[in-house]
Amino acid sequence: MNWIANNLDQVGQLTLAHLAIALPPIVLSFVISVPIGWLANRLRWSRGILRWSSGALLTLCVLLYAIPSFPLFVALPSLIGTGLRDPVNVVVGLTLYGIALMVRTSADGLAAVDPDVRESATAVGFSGWSRFWRVELPLSAPVLLAGLRVVAVSTVSLTTVGAVLGISSLGTLFTDGFQRNIPAEIATGIVVTMAIALIIDAILVLVGRLLLPWVRATSRAGGPRTSRSVKQAVVT
Amino acid sequence: MIEFRSVSKQFPGGTVAVNDFSLVIPSRKTTVLVGSSGSGKTTILRMINRMIDPTSGSIEIDGEDISTLQPVKLRRRIGYVMQNSGLLPHFSVIDNVATVPILSGMPKKKAREQSLALLDTVGLDRSLAHRYPSQLSGGQQQRVGVARGLAANPNILLMDEPFGAVDPIVRAELQAELIRLQRELDKTVVFVTHDIDEAFLLGDQVVILETGGHIVQVGSPTEILSDPANDFVASFIGADKGKRALTIRKTPRGEILVDSEGRAAGVLVPAQDGADR
Numbered sequence: 001m002n003w004i005a006n007n008l009d010q011v012g013q014l015t016l017a018h019l020a021i022a023l024p025p026i027v028l029s030f031v032i033s034v035p036i037g038w039l040a041n042r043l044r045w046s047r048g049i050l051r052w053s054s055g056a057l058l059t060l061c062v063l064l065y066a067i068p069s070f071p072l073f074v075a076l077p078s079l080i081g082t083g084l085r086d087p088v089n090v091v092v093g094l095t096l097y098g099i100a101l102m103v104r105t106s107a108d109g110l111a112a113v114d115p116d117v118r119e120s121a122t123a124v125g126f127s128g129w130s131r132f133w134r135v136e137l138p139l140s141a142p143v144l145l146a147g148l149r150v151v152a153v154s155t156v157s158l159t160t161v162g163a164v165l166g167i168s169s170l171g172t173l174f175t176d177g178f179q180r181n182i183p184a185e186i187a188t189g190i191v192v193t194m195a196i197a198l199i200i201d202a203i204l205v206l207v208g209r210l211l212l213p214w215v216r217a218t219s220r221a222g223g224p225r226t227s228r229s230v231k232q233a234v235v236t
Numbered sequence: 237m238i239e240f241r242s243v244s245k246q247f248p249g250g251t252v253a254v255n256d257f258s259l260v261i262p263s264r265k266t267t268v269l270v271g272s273s274g275s276g277k278t279t280i281l282r283m284i285n286r287m288i289d290p291t292s293g294s295i296e297i298d299g300e301d302i303s304t305l306q307p308v309k310l311r312r313r314i315g316y317v318m319q320n321s322g323l324l325p326h327f328s329v330i331d332n333v334a335t336v337p338i339l340s341g342m343p344k345k346k347a348r349e350q351s352l353a354l355l356d357t358v359g360l361d362r363s364l365a366h367r368y369p370s371q372l373s374g375g376q377q378q379r380v381g382v383a384r385g386l387a388a389n390p391n392i393l394l395m396d397e398p399f400g401a402v403d404p405i406v407r408a409e410l411q412a413e414l415i416r417l418q419r420e421l422d423k424t425v426v427f428v429t430h431d432i433d434e435a436f437l438l439g440d441q442v443v444i445l446e447t448g449g450h451i452v453q454v455g456s457p458t459e460i461l462s463d464p465a466n467d468f469v470a471s472f473i474g475a476d477k478g479k480r481a482l483t484i485r486k487t488p489r490g491e492i493l494v495d496s497e498g499r500a501a502g503v504l505v506p507a508q509d510g511a512d513r
Contacts, residue, residue, distance in 0.1 A: 123282075125340075
């Protein structure tokens, strides 16, 4: 405990550095994955080679996750022209991992929108664009949010890997703690990293509740509205 | 007036859903398309708001060829009510009703005020305005669906088996409500159903369809019942058997009408003026 009290400043600075690396990939992978997921869905409903390319696109994105992180962070500087110790390397690498997790979820979430609802939105006069923003995206939001929560905690945790390359984050507490044999420092790194992951997760849940009030109303009323649940609905 | 001229629709898989279909749907009347599954009735309905485009032939609304109109704009001026309401689950009742006016550019506040009034029109309590569709019963959801269909004050209202998924008691209520609404609002209603009783109850003009959108008979319920075009129609409307084939039976207390099963179905009373449709 003494160690923490004496190094509070350093822990605070590393926490900020950690957030500066972890937050952009969370946002970026979401913003990049949703259009890719949308595209994969569009291709899935077309014919021939295009239909095949939908599966290829999804598989390609998921394969990103199979690239080992250490070699990726080492190789990225030469690929994107950054310095070996530039935090941007980690941001880019984590964004790629985030995309790997998020693209499949985005495609599944958008595909799971009730076709009846999509059709009725078209029938009353939503254009393709407004239907995406006002119907398909909000209705797939619960699934997207679930995916984003996984990306968020995973990204916060993976950010520590950068420390091995000398990029400051809470991971620095592990490398430094190991080298100087200070167990309290290692423990602090682990606990603070997990705490940040939990806090970000809690914020996402809260934002979800605020932005998607209909989800709770619907689950209280007995599950999402499907054509079946309407048929079974209680009489007026 | 909506006019179909030799309209055919072949789907990409090769199925011919509608083959050489021609029909005039008069304004300010209710036209009911009735037929079993595969008769192409829903395809015909959806061609009116260009949810489906015909492979050949043309469709005109008040003399205007709809293939020259922008589908999105066309749909916004035609009311559409579907089975299972088709309400947006993430919009409150009031926002569902206000959807089309807001899409067409009406200020939100005004659209919501107008939608509240529409809830009254379809017989829904205003206290339901801020609920979500999932919190309503099936019958209430259909009423919201009708209110949404009326929100842009369209001349044409398309109804695709709107009461197919509710139980018989609620269905009867909704049918009565639609008859009342139609008396007040005078829309051109095109209604699709597979239920011949519903067709006769609601339709000024009833169109009986066979596979491929082939018209077997068009006429008022009276015309069809009194003179079925062929055995198919007679059997479809049940004129040859069951509850529509009534005979008079004398009883000690007077004459009653019985159906073919011998069950009492009603009594004969003197005709009222104007009861003929």
